[in-house]
Amino acid sequence: MTDARPDPIREAIARVLGVPAAELRLQGVGGGCVSDTARVHAGGRTAFLKREPASRGWQLAAEAEGLEALAAAGALRVPRPLSQDEADGQAWLLMEYLEIERAGDWAAMGRALAATHAATADRHGWHRDNALGGTPQDNTREADWALFFRDRRLRPQLALAAANGHDGPWLERGARLAERLPSLLDHAPAPSLLHGDFWGGNAGFCAGRPATWDPAVHYGDRECDLAMAALFGGFGPAFRHAYQAEWPLPPGHELRQELYQLYHILNHLNLFGAAYLGSARRLIDRLLAAGNG
Known part of the structure; x- marks a missing residue:
């Protein structure tokens, strides 16, 4: 039956x-x-x-x-x-359903991302929470970017890592890094519309046009999307050069890139396990050393 x-x-x-x-x-x-x-x-x-x-x-x-x-x-x-x-x-x-190709004009992708970032809001965050992969993201709005990134991004990932059993002295060093964010992120970026998870697996071309999917949208520092794009590769130099030509990055972006990449490394640690722990430790130590410079 x-x-x-x-x-x-x-x-x-x-x-x-x-x-x-x-x-x-x-x-x-x-x-x-x-x-x-x-x-x-x-x-x-x-x-x-x-x-x-x-x-x-x-x-x-x-x-x-x-x-x-x-x-x-x-x-x-x-x-x-x-x-x-x-x-x-x-x-x-x-x-x-989008028919996606990897081959395309990556300089156009850089220009399209810069144009997306030109959409701005009065505060960082979003009107609702969402998720990065399977990890909830608190998007409660905040005028101060350093406080937003500290309290809505870095600290929650560190707390989740502790809850997942990834304990050790590195967590205390991560907490020290979080305390230093107001001085490390003192460039006061405009709250730009962000994709939020802009890695190579979420970008390609549809009928020749730059395309993307699987977002974790919020408003924040535009350098966050560029940091994620650089983390796992796949975009090529034409993408970055075209973005820079459209909207040059302010001084200090190299250090901030590593800080924003730390958020994604911690998220991967919390989603996929200890294979990412060494990378998280090394990034924290490097950022602490740079912050003392």
Whole structure:
């Protein structure tokens, strides 16, 4: 005897796409380190589906709003959200499927990112919290960038590392570094619209246009996106040179880049484990030494 109950998620997706649920075909997509992802084929259309337990539906809702914010800036191509909802204990985000190529004009990518950063707000943060990978991000607004980065970014990651059992003297050194942030981040950047997770795996080209996806949007120092782009590589010198030509970085950006990369290294430590602990320790020690200079 078969279970003939309708699948509420398939039914909802079919309604959005305007086809019978029986015509939907879901093809799993590898590479998602957090969400369950699939390509949705329906009546000649293709969409992209992300699924999470309902308890994390707020993360998908925040991602949808982040995509809308990046789209409104107009410089980067992003997948347009089609539907975000919950049913049967699961949350989902259905969005456009973009055909992505890695080969493209990386100088244009640099210019597009600079244009995105030109969208600014009066304070750092965002109107709602979101997540970096699977790690919640507190986006409570703050006028002072150094305080925002200390209290909403660095300290929460250090606390999470301690809670995850990555203890040791390095945590005390991390706490000392956090105390020094007001002097290390005294350049008073404008609150720019940030992608928030701008690494090579989240950037490419759609029909020749610079494209991006999987954001962790908020307003903050534009150097944060550039730091993440440099951390794992994949962008090439033309990207950085074009960005600099559009909007040169202020003095001291080399040290700040390492500080912003520390946030992502700590997040990887907390998501993926001790393989990132050595990198976190070395960065903290280097930043403390530089701060004493």
